[in-house]
Amino acid sequence: MEKLRNVEELASLFKDNMRLLVGGFGISGTPLTLLDALAKFEAGNYEIVSNNLGDDGKGLHKVFEAGKITKAIGSFFTINKEAVIAWSKGELDISLLPQGTLAEAIRCGGAGIGGFYTPTAVGTRLAEGKEIREIDGVRYLFEKAIKGDIALIKASKADKAGNLVYHTTARNFNPLMATAAETVIVEVDEIVEIGELNPEEIVTPHIYVDYVIESKYTKQGGAYVEFR
Amino acid sequence: MEKLRNVEELASLFKDNMRLLVGGFGISGTPLTLLDALAKFEAGNYEIVSNNLGDDGKGLHKVFEAGKITKAIGSFFTINKEAVIAWSKGELDISLLPQGTLAEAIRCGGAGIGGFYTPTAVGTRLAEGKEIREIDGVRYLFEKAIKGDIALIKASKADKAGNLVYHTTARNFNPLMATAAETVIVEVDEIVEIGELNPEEIVTPHIYVDYVIESKYTKQGGAYVEFR
Amino acid sequence: MNLDSREIIAKRIAQELKDGDVVNLGIGIPTLVSKYIGDKKVYLQTENGLLGMGPPPNEDEVDIDLIDAGKATVTIMPGASFFDSAFSFGMIRGNHIDVAVLGTLEVDRYGEIANWSVPNQPILGVGGAMDLVAGAKKVIVASTLFTKDGSPKLVESLTLDSSGERRVEQFVTEYASFTFQESDIFIDDIYGDLSFEELKERIGLPLKQK
């Protein structure tokens, strides 16, 4: 499979100061193997776009602990205690967006839309400094689209062309991020032959995917464990 | 099935001057049975949002011939010769949108987004009178979201809750319109039990669907023919 | 806050739900509501991408990918569907959720709420709260009526950060359920051990009875 790589081969894709889009909600749908590698690769100073910064010591948490994150855009960092401390010391810049605004901004980034108007957060502190516009009697807030240099996402299966399907709520931000970055790397549990995925069921068409790696993690009861 | 109706029972839903969203691209994915009925129902003076006004004497073409359409918003009416004639006589008001702008506007209508910025049509006659805004060095055009009173759509299968899946390129505008109208009526080829559709594969969740009717048409070789 | 108050609130909110309602339950007390839904055919949506959420899994059914917005593992009901975060919030913002049940820290006399920032904590988490406030057809907020030091959470004007301009329809506490119309606060149901007069006094705002 042309797009298949060992995760170590991907180190040279990452450069200092890149903006990375990272899929997942909590740990569900998080590319754990990719993020373990990212914590070890040389580059750093990343701006991360992700709902949160990992959970439970896993995922982006490791990248953060390795000192590689200087800015984060997301919706919920309160669970990331170390990140909160770093923020209070001025070591981490955080931009907070409502979760739906974050999702829509990434979708727009991938779909060539420059920006959009959402009713969410109008009249709140998160609207400070943002344009408000009334459309048909409703007040909306302007939000710009978000794009990234590299997206790191997790899918359940890839076929050998790179078409992707996801598993339950592990879908979350992953299909959106697949459309919104220059380079897209996907971590999958399983690789199947072309034709095994139903064309009606493919969520992310292969043209969005640049590289595929196999996950080193598997689910065992209540936890993700490394198995290879 | 609670949402199942005979098409004749739906007449009272339609009122003069309503805005109707009608799915389909050409005839593919068009709710032919619903539109046959719409041509016969009493109400009229509709504003239609649809890619075109039917094709080949079928679909919206019949509704138009019945004199029930006074305004159309869509992307391609050149194939609808009678509509072009009516427009030139001042009997039909037409608003032309690029196809991608039309699709996005309907999606936004369903997703609570008030409007968006697209690069499409900037610098053309279709941008006349529309706001242009530069975002990160690219010029975009503002477009408002589109919603409707009733959506008439076509799906392949509904389960008994109203979850929908579509067939090949007959998907087109249908899932978008399902989200963007007060009342949504879907015409389907087949009704299956709840649980028969894979939860990962459902394109339109049942909460978007108000009424389901069974199609009177089937495909025979190169044509749709009435079979019941 | 004792467990009983939370359960009283959850049970009272469950009464408000109707057959066919599409409901999003927030974290905290709102999550408890599902215990009291009983036979009603209610469809639970969770903003991380699922419609048709079922009860927590048995130990041998646990799939840690399949979670609710509070990151607890869940199951699915027949007819459930999965979707991405943009579609999910389209469902929320686009007025396709009948009832959002949310926790809150404060409610003002018009029904505007503050339910996302934590007092004296940096503002680093909002999640889906503001989208639900802006987009659900009906918002019911759930909270004990008084803070630990006894001051009412129903206030003349918010002291904490607002969650949005939208006014919620109902505020359910362990003592009573409140609704809001223009600038009037109505008590529509008293079921705790404080009378209308006592509630009026402790809250210190004009209240009307339905």
Added chain:
Amino acid sequence: MNLDSREIIAKRIAQELKDGDVVNLGIGIPTLVSKYIGDKKVYLQTENGLLGMGPPPNEDEVDIDLIDAGKATVTIMPGASFFDSAFSFGMIRGNHIDVAVLGTLEVDRYGEIANWSVPNQPILGVGGAMDLVAGAKKVIVASTLFTKDGSPKLVESLTLDSSGERRVEQFVTEYASFTFQESDIFIDDIYGDLSFEELKERIGLPLKQK
């Protein structure tokens, strides 16, 4: 316009396509390009919601739901996928299509094109043309070089309605292929029976040779 010219143009454009390219072929001459792709692994996208379009069906394979943007029935290749119109145009506007091959009525010296309004006809159809012009990574336009009355379609400034500010990369005709850089028009390949000097004279614009 004779059939040969159209085939010459289609064949020449097929040479421009590379293995792995995601290509959208417009109606008319662009549709013919697929005949000349040969062994190249090119992925055809059609804006009504399909990536991985295959050749026209045999009579017994026809499914009239499965069509291209010109409403002709098609087939699918292994690895194909279907999606709705919003996703499809997200793919187009979001720069995920490598090459859009479009018909055109005029091209100006900068590469701006007019390809949607029909002269002397009411403007009642645009379809996906403007989205493709705005969003494809590379746009190649296909047309015979001269109108029926012999005037060139490569013009100083457009007389018909523009399809957008974006300048196309290449204009392929039955005589030659043109590319555009700043305000310069380059002939990068002559394969018809008009010489560089003859083309220059008949077009009446400054041309450069690569």
